[in-house]
Amino acid sequence: MIIEQFVAKTPRLTAQLAAVLLAITGPVSGAKAQSYPNKPITIIVGFAPGGLMDTVSRLFGERLSAKLGQPVVVENRGGANGNIAHRRVASAEPDGYTILGATPTLAVNETIYPHRRGYSADQFKTVAIVASSPEMISTHPANAKTLKEFLDSARSTSAQFGTAGTGSMSHIAIQYFFEKLADLPTTHIPFQGGAPAVSAALGNQIPLVAAPPASGAASSVRSGGLRGLAVASEKRLSILPDVPTFAELGYPNFTSLVWAGFFVPANTPAEATATLSKAIGEILKEQPILARLEQIGFEPIFLDQESSEKLFRSDISKWKNMIDAIGLKIE
Incomplete structure (x- = not known):
C-alpha cells in the first residue's frame, strides 16, 4: 500500500519539480534554438542585378552570412521605380528574415506615388544607411x-x-x-x-x-x-579629385546624395534589428569593404541605427520639397 501511494504521487512531484526548475533557469535550450537568426535571410532589391543597390546588397550580404552563420540571399524584384520590392518587404512577416536594400527612392516615392504605392514609409524601420554617392x-x-x-x-x-x-x-x-x-x-x-x-x-x-x-x-x-x-557633395571625392563641387562653382546650397541602406518591416523585434545593425556596423569597418565601396564610387556613412532612421525621415521631406518645386507628377 505504501509503495502504491508513493508511485501514485510521483508524477505530481515530478511535475512540481520541473516547474520550479523552469522558473529558476528559464527555457535555456528553447531560447538557444529560437535565437536570431536561425534560418536564411533574404535581401530584396528593387532594381536589376549589377545596379547600385544590388552591388552593395551583395557586398554586405556575403559578409552578413559569414558573421551571422546563416545564408543571405539577394533577390531582385525590379519594376515600378522600386515599388514592387518596397511592397514585398512592407507586407513581409516582421521577423528579421526579410530585409529591403533601398536607396532614397523609398523616400522619393512617398511623394511621386501618393496613391498607388501600396505601402507607407511608416511600415519600415531603418536598420542602417551605410554609404552614399553624390549626384x-x-x-x-x-x-x-x-x-x-x-x-x-x-x-x-x-x-x-x-x-x-x-x-x-x-x-x-x-x-x-x-x-x-x-x-x-x-x-x-x-x-x-x-x-x-x-x-x-x-x-x-x-x-x-x-x-x-x-x-x-x-x-x-x-x-x-x-x-x-x-x-553635388560638400567636398571633392577622393576617387575623382579633379571634379569640382557645385559649391566651388557658385552654388553653395546644392548637395544631393544617393545613399544605400537596409530596412525591415516596422514591427520587426528589437533583438533582430539590433543584431543586424551591429553586424552591418562591424562590416562597415572592414578594410576590404571600405576599399570596395570607394572603388565603385561610394563613401561610407558611419551612423548608428537611430541616426540612420533620422536621415531617412529627413530625406522624405527634402525630396518632397524638390519634387514640389519642379512640379513633377507621375500619376
Whole structure:
C-alpha cells in the first residue's frame, strides 16, 4: 500500500519539480534554438542585378552570412521605380528574415506615388544607411569643358540631360538644379537605368548625363570617356579629385546624395534589428569593404541605427520639397 501511494504521487512531484526548475533557469535550450537568426535571410532589391543597390546588397550580404552563420540571399524584384520590392518587404512577416536594400527612392516615392504605392514609409524601420554617392553631371570630352560653359550654351535652348529614368533621384535633383538654381529650362531624357544613360553619354548621343559615381559614372570619368563637370557633395571625392563641387562653382546650397541602406518591416523585434545593425556596423569597418565601396564610387556613412532612421525621415521631406518645386507628377 505504501509503495502504491508513493508511485501514485510521483508524477505530481515530478511535475512540481520541473516547474520550479523552469522558473529558476528559464527555457535555456528553447531560447538557444529560437535565437536570431536561425534560418536564411533574404535581401530584396528593387532594381536589376549589377545596379547600385544590388552591388552593395551583395557586398554586405556575403559578409552578413559569414558573421551571422546563416545564408543571405539577394533577390531582385525590379519594376515600378522600386515599388514592387518596397511592397514585398512592407507586407513581409516582421521577423528579421526579410530585409529591403533601398536607396532614397523609398523616400522619393512617398511623394511621386501618393496613391498607388501600396505601402507607407511608416511600415519600415531603418536598420542602417551605410554609404552614399553624390549626384554628378558629366559630358563627352568633345563637349563643354566646364559647368559654366554648358550653362551658357544651354541658355539659348534648354539644359538637355539624361538620367536613369523619370522620377529617379538624378532626374529630380538635376532638374531642380537647372530650373531653380541655374534658372534654365530643361529637357529630360529618361533611360531604362543608369547604365544605358551613361553609355549614351559615352557615345555622345546626349549632351549631358546625370548619374552618381557609384552608378558606373566614376569609372567612365577616370578612364577619360566622360568629363565630370560637377558633383553635388560638400567636398571633392577622393576617387575623382579633379571634379569640382557645385559649391566651388557658385552654388553653395546644392548637395544631393544617393545613399544605400537596409530596412525591415516596422514591427520587426528589437533583438533582430539590433543584431543586424551591429553586424552591418562591424562590416562597415572592414578594410576590404571600405576599399570596395570607394572603388565603385561610394563613401561610407558611419551612423548608428537611430541616426540612420533620422536621415531617412529627413530625406522624405527634402525630396518632397524638390519634387514640389519642379512640379513633377507621375500619376
